[in-house]
Structure formats: C-alpha cells, structure tokens
Amino acid sequence: ETGVTQSPTHLIKTRGQQVTLRCSSQSGHNTVSWYQQALGQGPQFIFQYYREEENGRGNFPPRFSGLQFPNYSSELNVNALELDDSALYLCASSGSSGWTWEQFFGPGTRLTVL
Amino acid sequence: AQSVTQLGSHVSVSEGALVLLRCNYSSSVPPYLFWYVQYPNQGLQLLLKYTTGATLVKGINGFEAEFKKSETSFHLTKPSAHMSDAAEYFCAVTDNAGGTSYGKLTFGQGTILTVHP
Numbered sequence: 286e287t288g289v290t291q292s293p294t295h296l297i298k299t300r301g302q303q304v305t306l307r308c309s310s311q312s313g314h315n316t317v318s319w320y321q322q323a324l325g326q327g328p329q330f331i332f333q334y335y336r337e338e339e340n341g342r343g344n345f346p347p348r349f350s351g352l353q354f355p356n357y358s359s360e361l362n363v364n365a366l367e368l369d370d371s372a373l374y375l376c377a378s379s380g381s382s383g384w385t386w387e388q389f390f391g392p393g394t395r396l397t398v399l
Numbered sequence: 400a401q402s403v404t405q406l407g408s409h410v411s412v413s414e415g416a417l418v419l420l421r422c423n424y425s426s427s428v429p430p431y432l433f434w435y436v437q438y439p440n441q442g443l444q445l446l447l448k449y450t451t452g453a454t455l456v457k458g459i460n461g462f463e464a465e466f467k468k469s470e471t472s473f474h475l476t477k478p479s480a481h482m483s484d485a486a487e488y489f490c491a492v493t494d495n496a497g498g499t500s501y502g503k504l505t506f507g508q509g510t511i512l513t514v515h516p
Binding site: 289318320325326327328329330333341343375377379387388389390391392393 | 403435440441442443444445448489491502503504505506507508509
C-alpha cells in the first residue's frame, strides 16, 4: 500500500509568482486535506476536497485554490505569492468517506518565497 | 469554534523519565482528539486518537493519553522516555458533528520534546 506522496519536496519562488503543489492520496482514499505549517507553528487547515468537490475551507484568501482529480490526487495552487506564504505545506488523505477521522499525512512540500 | 492549547512549547526529560505533554481543548460539540508526532523534515504521524468509548487510549511507541471531559484535557504520557522520542508533538481536535462535518483538524502550537542521556 502506497502512502501519501507530495511533490516537489522543496521549492523556491519569488514574491508575486504562482506555485502548484501536488499530492497523491493513499490507495483507497477519496478525501484530501491541505494544511499550511509556518515555522514554529502547528498546521493550519487550508481546505479539503471530497470526491472532486471542495468540502470545507479554512481562513485563507481566494488566491489559495485547489483541485482534486478523478483518481483523487490533488493540487494546491497559490497565486501572487507573498513572503508569509513561506511554509511547509502538508497534504493528508482520509478513507472511503468524508467521515473518516484518521488523516494520513504526506512528508510535505517546503515552500520558500523570496 | 474549536481550539487547542498545548502548555509548554519545550519539554526536556532524561532518558527513562516520565514524559507528560499537556493539551487542553475547546469544542462546542463532543470532540475527537488526536496526538501526532513530527520528526525533523517529515510529515505528521498519528500516535493515538480518542473518538468514543474508553477514555484512556493507547497508541504506538508506548504512548497513551486520557480524555478528561470535565477538565477538557487530553494529556499525552509515556512512562519511560527513549532517545528516539525526541521530536515535536501536536495535539489536534476535530468535531463530531456528523452530517456534513468534514473532519477539519485544529492543531495546537506543538511541544518540542528533548530527551537527554
């Protein structure tokens, strides 16, 4: 069974650019959640996708957007990057319904905005 | 709104000593509670979770936690620390509202555990 994978591992961008982060969910999981973890902080919920639809959103501006594909993999897109967007971005997948509370996390993508 | 407070951003113990990491939560509905561990440059790994039933839950690597509703607490313990336990630990809560609830996790700020010989 393959776990949650994320790409790329690290990314450096400049302010104002756009970035796309990718996540492959664990086999059999149809729900993907994205979290932002700033240095020294706990993860903050960005949004969740369930069966290709956004299923909940945290307190993040619209320049944070996402997609989920038919194979349940997901993308996180961030437009007009700001310095404060520098963080570890974590993807988590969960099981066969939006009800499953156990979320399995990937290793994260470290984004640095200069 | 839910929230989690972890008391103590850094905890240091000797190898073999008791580990106690504190977590208090706020939730308007019965909560589901979790402890995750994060090793440097890695994602989060679930240590244990409380959903319903027995309030003392056992997890991996010898950790356990007790849900105390009256104290709104979910403290993590391990009787004897090992050097490999050095990591950052996060307490998290999600609601048990049912229906359209989607299990958004709200995390605490984290506690860095240092284990010295």
